[in-house]
Each structure stands twice: as structure tokens, then as C-alpha cells.
Amino acid sequence: MCLAVKTFIAFLNDMRIDKLFVTQDISDRKAAHKLVQAIGIEPELIEDPGFAYQWVRRHADPVITGKKVLLLTENKGSFLKKCPGTSYYTCCGYQILYMASYCSMDCAYCILQVYFHPPLLQLFVNHEAIFSELDKSKGLLDSRRIGTGEFTDSLIWEPFTDLTEQLVNYFADQDRLVLELKTKTTNIRRLKSLTHNRKTIVAWSLNTPEIIRTLEKGTASLEARLKAAWQCQQWGYPLAFHFDPMVIYPGWQQDYKRVIEMLFERLNPENMVWISMGTFRFIPALKSIIQRRFADTTLVYGEFIPGLDGKLRYLRPLREDVYSNMAEWIRQYAPEVALYLCMEDDCIWENSLGFNPASCGGLPAILDQAALEVCNLK
Numbered sequence: 119m120c121l122a123v124k125t126f127i128a129f130l131n132d133m134r135i136d137k138l139f140v141t142q143d144i145s146d147r148k149a150a151h152k153l154v155q156a157i158g159i160e161p162e163l164i165e166d167p168g169f170a171y172q173w174v175r176r177h178a179d180p181v182i183t184g185k186k187v188l189l190l191t192e193n194k195g196s197f198l199k200k201c202p203g204t205s206y207y208t209c210c211g212y213q214i215l216y217m218a219s220y221c222s223m224d225c226a227y228c229i230l231q232v233y234f235h236p237p238l239l240q241l242f243v244n245h246e247a248i249f250s251e252l253d254k255s256k257g258l259l260d261s262r263r264i265g266t267g268e269f270t271d272s273l274i275w276e277p278f279t280d281l282t283e284q285l286v287n288y289f290a291d292q293d294r295l296v297l298e299l300k301t302k303t304t305n306i307r308r309l310k311s312l313t314h315n316r317k318t319i320v321a322w323s324l325n326t327p328e329i330i331r332t333l334e335k336g337t338a339s340l341e342a343r344l345k346a347a348w349q350c351q352q353w354g355y356p357l358a359f360h361f362d363p364m365v366i367y368p369g370w371q372q373d374y375k376r377v378i379e380m381l382f383e384r385l386n387p388e389n390m391v392w393i394s395m396g397t398f399r400f401i402p403a404l405k406s407i408i409q410r411r412f413a414d415t416t417l418v419y420g421e422f423i424p425g426l427d428g429k430l431r432y433l434r435p436l437r438e439d440v441y442s443n444m445a446e447w448i449r450q451y452a453p454e455v456a457l458y459l460c461m462e463d464d465c466i467w468e469n470s471l472g473f474n475p476a477s478c479g480g481l482p483a484i485l486d487q488a489a490l491e492v493c494n495l496k
């Protein structure tokens with residue numbers, strides 16, 4: 119292997135923790151000790167997680183403060199959650215594995231800035247409970263697809279914990295379930311030597327270099343994401359890609375088209391399980407946060423229309439234009455790939471992709487079938 123690739127796979131994003139809280143109830147556990155050691159700063163023991171929330175809330179900008187404050191605690195609730203889609207739009211029926219929350223990277227459009235009150239990094243240490251819940255639930259789940267990248271980035275935690283490794287090992291033995299790790303990092307080093315049996319999909323959110331540069335602070339470059347994806351392909355992992363959120367700006371067509379070209383110049387379409395698309399949308403509460411924290415961006419100043427779920431979206435013809443162009447470009451290279459829209463209605467599906475998932479058994483069934491074929495499920 120050439121030196122450049124070696125150096126590249128050794129890279130870990132610089133998640134920097136300035137303040138570490140540990141709840142007393144887990145402070146004696148081996149997993150907590152290992153994490154504290156890996157993080158390398160003196161923890162403050164607290165009885166109530168609420169103390170850490172208050173600590174973050176007292177700062178002038180809790181959104182940015184929370185990106186360097188980590189709470190290690192126990193998840194006393196359920197680890198498996200249904201994706202919070204709404205009935206107004208076509209939802210993929212994804213299962214979320216809630217192992218951690220928030221993110222050390224800083225995307226202007228990130229919903230997590232308003233989703234958690236206050237936002238702070240939180241990692242659950244009761245890993246054994248994850249696996250016992252998976253054991254109990256796996257035969258009962260509606261979906262074959264489980265992902266850790268909904269409330270956090272799946273791979274930002276790699277410098278501190280081997281949880282991903284444990285999950286990949288667990289899913290390798292599953293016949294009807296796949297794990298999706300979704301990321302904007304290149305933290306793939308630990309994936310190298312795992313026996314995954316193609317039951318783990320490594321997925322990247324992709325965007326244009328312009329959007330990455332201006333709106334995705336602290337994330338890996340497009341080139342680095344594609345290089346990491348190529349490396350995972352070499353290690354036998356199935357891949358997926360998410361173009362979400364796509365942003366309309368002068369020159370978006372040529373920029374997104376170029377990203378598609380780069381994607382397929384480097385990667386094998388037959389190894390891609392799915393590609394999703396979603397245009398920029400936001401709940402009204404996010405607008406003032408983006409205006410305050412990213413004063414230079416024009417992101418929220420376009421013409422938006424409120425959807426049935428209360429989120430503001432680009433006007434329908436604009437969204438259809440983005441999706442139909444993208445679909446045309448993608449299908450030139452990958453006519454067979456499962457291409458889907460995130461939270462759009464039947465009419466947009468028909469007008470931009472030419473079909474309505476309900477007529478093909480529903481979106482969850484289409485994606486389960488894609489996993490079945492590309493990941494060798496039974």
C-alpha cells in the first residue's frame with residue numbers, strides 16, 4: 119500500500135473534548151474507565167445528567183460549547199427507535215440505533231442544533247444493553263435496516279470506543295439485518311480487519327465542494343470521503359451515499375453533476391446498496407440559529423414553503439428539478455441502484471423519479487430488497 123493511502127487511513131477527525139462529565143452510577147464500570155482513559159482528561163462525577171445540561175446551557179453559545187462537552191452515562195430507555203418520519207411524506211421506515219447523540223463537526227443546516235435541549239455530546243456506556251435489546255427485538259423489527267447515524271455521526275466516536283467494532287461483529291452474524299454507518303469523516307481505520315460478512319454498509323453524506331467548504335465545518339473534504347469509500351470497498355464493505363441536504367445556489371447543476379462523475383469514476387455502482395436524495399429543509403426554530411451562527415450564508419434566504427410537517431422546503435418545481443436532474447445523472451452510471459427521496463410526497467416521486475414507491479410495495483420494501491441483494495441477506 120502506498121504511503122499516501124497509509125497516512126490517510128490513519129487519520130482521525132480531531133474531536134476535541136474540553137469538559138468531561140461522568141454520571142456516578144456508571145463511573146465504576148470497566149467501559150467507563152476505558153473511555154475516560156482514551157479521552158485523557160479528568161472527569162467530573164455528577165449524580166444527575168441534568169447538571170451537565172445546565173452547565174452547557176449557562177454558556178453564551180450552548181450549540182458550540184456542547185460540541186466539546188461530553189457526558190458519559192447510561193441509556194435507561196430504549197436503544198432502538200423508529201425514524202421520526204411523518205405520515206404526510208414517504209418514509210423509509212428506518213430503525214435508529216441510539217448509541218450516542220450530537221456531533222463534534224459543525225454543519226450550518228444540522229437539525230441537532232435544535233433537537234437536543236441543550237445539545238451536548240453524549241455517549242452511552244451500557245453497551246451490553248444494546249446487544250441484549252437487539253437480541254430480543256431482531257425478529258420483531260419491521261425493517262431490515264438499522265443505523266447509528268441519525269442522532270450523531272456514526273464514526274466520530276472512533277478515537278474513543280470500539281463500539282463500532284462490536285456492532286460490525288454482531289451484525290456479521292445476522293441473516294436478516296444490516297447495519298448502516300453514516301458519516302462525513304474518514305474514520306475508517308478500525309473497519310479494516312473486521313469480519314463483516316457484508317452485513318455492514320458504510321455510507322457517506324456527499325455534497326459539492328462549495329457546500330462542504332461553506333456549510334460543513336470540520337468535515338472531511340469530498341475527495342477524502344470518496345477515498346475512504348474506495349478503501350472500504352476494497353475491504354469488501356457494501357456502500358451507500360446520501361445527497362442530503364442538496365442546496366440550490368448559482369451553479370448547483372454543474373457542481374452536483376461533477377460530484378456524481380467523481381463518485382462513479384472512483385466506485386463500483388454494483389457495490390452501492392442505495393443512494394438517497396433530499397433538498398435542504400428546516401424547522402422554523404433553526405432559522406435564527408443559522409442566521410446567528412453562520413452570518414455569511416444565504417442558505418435560509420431563498421423562497422421556502424411550509425410543508426405538512428411544519429418544515430420549510432424549496433418550492434415544489436425547484437425540488438423536482440433538482441431530483442430529476444440528479445436521477446438522470448446517477449442513472450447514466452447506475453441504472454439499477456435503489457435511488458430514493460427522503461421525506462417527499464408521491465407526486466414529487468412521480469414527477470422526478472417516474473414512479474411511486476407505493477406501486478412497488480412501498481419504500482421500506484424497496485430498500486429491504488436492495489439490502490437483500492447487495493448484502494447477501496436471506
Ligand code: SF4
Pocket residue numbers: 220221222223224225227228229230269270271302337
Ligand atoms: S455531520 Fe451530521 S450530525 Fe454532524 S454536524 Fe453535520 S449534519 Fe450534524
